[in-house]
Amino acid sequence: MTEVQQYCTFFINKIHFGIDIKQVQEVIWSPEITPIPLAPVHICGLINLRGKIVTIIDLQCRLGMGQSLSPSTSHPELDEEFLAHNIIVQTKDEIAGLLVEDIGDMLEFTSDRFESPPATLAGKMRKLLRGAYSLSQGFLMILDIEKVLKV
């Protein structure tokens, strides 16, 4: 039977990514991020989400796609002009934010169109990618949130 899957999509470096919408709690504008000294480079910092302290992960950096999006990791003084999106995701035991460049549409696919990542894919991406759907233009890469958060 073919099930319909819904994905929250976003862009990093113009590449189209998606995550299971069931794991997305909300999408917010980047509020003030408190940097964490000595933290791993892919951690942007912490935000206060209505009284909850949420760790923000720089997804670009986490995926090994080059330099960080967030100025906070390179310059602790946060650039006031900088605005990115945070996708607040929730797994069974934690809540975290993913810093992304731009938010795309919510997309629906039937599960039979799902394709495994190519065997030749290398690097961090290979470990964190669940698979992909082909779009009319390019692919939508589906991330495994549990693995992205597991550091």
Next chain:
Amino acid sequence: MESLEIDDDIKAFLDESYENLNQIEQVILELEGNSANSEHLTRIYRALHTIKGNCGFLPLPKLESVAHAGENLLDQLREQHFTLNPQIASILLQTVDAIRQILAQVEATGNEGDGDCAALIAALQEAGVGRGGFGKESGVGRGGFGNPPVQESGVGEESRGAEEAERAEGAGEQQPTTNNRQPSTINNQQSTTDYQLPTTNPSDSTIRVNVELLDRVMNLVGELVLARNQMVRFAETVADSDLTATCQRLNQVTAQLQEEVLKTRMQSIATIWQKFPRVVRDLAIASGKQVQVEMNGADTELDRTVLEAIKDPLTHIVRNCIAHGIETPEIRSSRGKPIQGKLALHAWHEGGTVKIEISDDGNGIDPLQLKQQAQKLGILSAVEAEKITEAEAFNLIFASGFSTAAQVTNLSGRGVGMDVVKTNLETIDGTVEVDSQVGQGTKFKLKIPLTLAIIPALVAYSGNHRFAIPQASIQELVQLEKEVSLLEIETFYDIPIYRLRGKLLPLVYLNQTLQLQVVRADVDTINIVVINADNYYFGLVVDQIQDIQDIVVKPLGKQLRDVSAFAGATILGDGKIALIIDAVGLANCAGVTSQLQQQLAIATATALEERTGDRQSILLFHGGSGARMGLLMSQIFRLEEFDPIAVEIVADRPVVQYRNTILPLIYLHQIFGNSDFPESRTPQPPLTRGAISPQLSWAREVINGQNDRLQVIVVELDRERSLGLVVERILDIVEEPLAIAGHATRSGILYLAAIQGQVTEILDLHTIVQIAYPYLLQSVKS
């Protein structure tokens, strides 16, 4: 009869007993008519057993005997697997009622009342014994049945005095006349009276609450505290007297609410302690010792999260006391001590913390032996061992991988040492100290915070970053005028030191340690927060100090587990986040590490002129560019040679495969900044030979077989982790007294020594590892 004072314990006992009785009753009713379900029987047996066990601690002999008789009957029922017939069911129900009435009596008057239960007990016994012949049983049973209501009336109706009860005892059969109830309708009548009884049941005044719910309430109170902080801050900026007054009220109510909620989460330490007599008994038997446990202050209360956190450390210390402290009866008697060893646990509140002392009257710890062992393990050098005080020597038992046990027994030596106890306590901001007298015993002193969730903390600025420093780790605050600071802050080696009342206080600049890329504001004053990390003091230099306020500790996400400098985060009054500093973690990041290592460094420095008579085996080698260096043989596991081709690069670091493990390599010439090695070999001085002890001759081959292979000194960080120091050339092994000849001139060197008339740099392994593989050191610690 002596009256019991109805205190919390009695109340708790009553609550629990009523609850158990209700359960028993329900199960009996369910069981009646059905064949005996052993699971159900076990349940009521246990419930009754609990009541009996509990009243064993209280002066309630009558209750105990009734419960005991009931328990016996149930036990027989369980073993014989026969049907719970109505007679037995009712006799059990009567027992329930009798117990309930005694409880009501206890609750009302503080004693068991004058009623007598002998007949009921006899009935219970007969029901058990007479079960073989059924007809006979019913006959006996009926005789038995007649009595209980009499007893109940004696118990329940206070107006009837002891005389009547005595008569009841003497002539049971007559008594039904004094009671309105007919024996044949016992069950019904009783059930009506039953339901009237619990009107004054203490269970109305207490309820059991799910711990999760309590945690959620606590969390919400935390949020409220934060909102209060925000509100108070806001009110300060608005000059409105109404708002100010409202805020004050809000402030008070929140503080009270916080206090009350904290109280609801308090549990007495007895919840852990009550398990110890059993643990001690088992351990004592296993190790052939006799141990008596003595416990004081079991009602000392702690927040449940703290309690949970100290459970394992306490158990470990208790095990340690029995395994290593208390001697066998033979040794004890030969030393003129009582055969039975004593283990004492003592807890009390002091200054907002809980102190716990665990002491034994056993062997004690010999500081000399500890020092020797530490030298053997390479934790201390002879010079250092000379210098440290007794208290510092005792602290050695908390060093990672340290054990004085000659052999691994099933009581100790399972790889979990006192270091784990210490780190576990540190995670909740607790401390542990040891005091011991050889032959007299050992005492562990613990200091534990009452609660973890909401703590007072100092808010400090470094640049525009704000941090919360828990008050528990702050010793004092020192403020220096800038001009004064220039004079008073000295440099000791490379580290800045402030003389605080004559004591050297190493300074840690928060912005440097945390690598905050901020320009320090040109301030007129220097703020030093004197921090006590694990009994070691250092001064944390911050730019600005705000007030101390209550903060709500929120844990950091899993991704930040390895950032040891922070214990969590909190939301401040303005809604922004501040990281909470972990004193010990920060000290580690800053390289001041543990108390011991720092004191050793100072001990080494002050011992410059000292010579010790001890001859030490020292390995001499060229670290790079011909620099002559030395390392104590006690710190060395093996000397090896590797083919350079065998070196692989993992994560930019060289490693080799060695004895089924991966051995990380440290090229000393890189540490000491000579990148030209090994391309240009420096001229090698002739090999000097000192006295090589025969047992060290295994190393000769390596020394003699100098070639183009990599010369590697394998050192052990702990039992599982080793690493290899790649040196230019291994020179020799000498046995000489190690004399300190001068200060180290660079990082990674402990001091200079004159060996065979030549200046030799003695390596500081710890620092070298820290430079090359800081992560490895962290993982060893954790």
